[in-house]
Amino acid sequence: MSKVSVIGDGGWGTAIAMLLLENGNDVTIWGPFADYIEEMRQTRKNPRYLAGVTLPDELQLESDMAKAVADANVVVLAIPSHFYDKICVQLADKLPKDCDVVSVSKGFCEKTRKRLTRTASKLLNIDDVVALSGPSHAEEVSRGIPTAVVAASNDVERVLRIQKLFSNKRFRVYTSTDTIGVELGGAIKNVLALAVGMSDGLGFGDNSRAALITRGLAEMARLGCVLGGNSNTFAGLSGIGDLVVTCTSRHSRNRGVGERLGKGETLEEICKGMQQVAEGVWNCSIVCDLADAYGVDMPICFAVKSVLEGKATPLEAVGTLMSRDSKHEHYGK
Secondary structure, rough: EEEEEOOOOHHHHHHHHHHHHHOEEEEEEEEHHHHHHHHHHHEEEEEEEEEEOOOOOOOOOOOOOOHHOOOOOOEEEEOHHHHHHHHHHHHHHHHOOEEEEEEEEOOOOOOOOHHHHHHHHHHHHHOOOOEEEOOOOOOHHHHOOEEEEEEEEEOOHHHHHHHHHHOOOOEEEEEEHHHHHHHHHHHHHHHHHHHHHHHHOOOOHHHHHHHHHHHHHHHHHHHHHOOOOHHHHHHHHHHHHEEEEEEEEHOOHHHHHHHHHHHOOOHHHHOOOOOOHHHHHHHHHHHHHHHHHOOOOHHHHHHHHHHHHHOOOOOHHHHHHHOOOOOOOOOOO
């Protein structure tokens, strides 16, 4: 049995905590708001972020970060990218020595504009942070629906420990040494899901969705490989796997935001009523800035950026994509 602290009381953090508790570990969730943590403790519910799921009595809840991580063997970072650096700074002087740190968040840190494991490693002053990613909606994991993900680290012994810690008969964990590729897949797919959502909101069909997913994968692999990822990673769970589920699922916040944009709502109207963030909205500009910096062609992501910035309507963005010069198809080109 390990003592595990999950930093973040959102839907994914809660689902991960329940999974690790089921695997026989001593698990505590930390959340930033004492009144909401107390409500969760009393009701054994998390209505804001994971409605309809009952929290086991054994699952501990804590708003004092130092208490939450005291003597932890494993600390799981389940923090929205928008707040990632701030929470890591708070955690730095409280992190137990020699504990394993796992990042289950997806995206880029908004402040540092870096991959999340790089941000955590620097701010926590530790050598290695494991990235865990893949097609894994919290709503399904919390209900025991079979799921497969990938854990990535250059430290083989550490990643094998994390694989064993998280794995059970309904949650299968593969390992990888390509942390760059695994994290980039999880970040870029959110931007692409906004594009698919816009297509759905405009009333387009399966043909359009399939084209966006396929060509979106090409964009993901192009940028990912330039930044040091392995092309094979983007054909795996953290690449095409996560892309498909985020672009097609009713649970996907990014696809949902895109759909509402396609139906004519403004981004301000959509975000005002959301309890949880859609990471693609925060990360789209970072993806496009990286593409510009490295000379990578990513027309779908730039089309999404133009809509988010109010420079084009979703229908105009589609027109721009469809009127591009004709090309020969190459994977990743």
